[in-house]
Amino acid sequence: MELITTIRNVPDFPKKGIVFRDITTLLKNKEAFHRFIELMVERYKNERIDKVVGIESRGFIGGAALAYVLSAGFVPIRKPGKLPADKIRQEYQLEYGTDAIEIHRDAIGKGERVLLHDDLLATGGTILAACKLVEQLGGTIVGLSFLIELSFLQPRKRLSQYDIFSLISYDSE
């Protein structure tokens, strides 16, 4: 099962010139979805993960399945205004303007071993902001995991202090 063959390439989405890597065709394929989670579990099963953090909203999919299989808790990092209780926020740069993400203050305890997950690693801005949130709460970041990495955007340059694992890599647009 070559996972990359189950990704759908959608030209000009969400805008002209971008090839969108659509993971829904992987997720709906039960063998591919199973393989995706198994490969992640294989990598982290001996790491004593306490919490898997998933980034809204596609990061919830792999993150939740991983948390279950690793017998960890699951923590969502969300867009502003979605989390109801006491929380902290991190802003990050977009191509034009800024965006922000939030996490509940009680989501992670000091010294807990945390695995972060998102579907896509592009420029790395979102995951870097997520790492700052986890570290602000005292969590120890064991790794950053992604289904897809757009390696031609060179996201690892700004994430050099972290262990990064991705299953599918694209080295050109």
Added chain:
Amino acid sequence: MELITTIRNVPDFPKKGIVFRDITTLLKNKEAFHRFIELMVERYKNERIDKVVGIESRGFIGGAALAYVLSAGFVPIRKPGKLPADKIRQEYQLEYGTDAIEIHRDAIGKGERVLLHDDLLATGGTILAACKLVEQLGGTIVGLSFLIELSFLQPRKRLSQYDIFSLISYDSE
């Protein structure tokens, strides 16, 4: 493990007079999260589920873990504009105005056995729209599953043709 004791009640969120049932305190608790998924799996493990459909975005969490354990594919139903390929849409009524959800046209094949999942069953408007999407694609709905049901809103009245399973029920606000 009484799951209901792990839910956080947040008064006046998202607006005055509403008690928000915050599931993040359940999800981050590894025993509670595990129990949540196990109870769901116990109910559906002999139902030969082909696809688990999760409703954006908290429905992705339980839905994805369920799909993995049931060896099914996972299908997201999303807010408008998020899915990149050919899709169908269903509108539904809100208290004021309307909202809509979408599914990829190729997400479900004719005759496939489908389990729908969302975190919360309130008035039932969203899940009813989701059922219409699945049925329009020819899927057979095996069941509707929820972590929480607000039974005082009587959602089962309008969903009487479906099998409904929820783990936590609130019979008053």
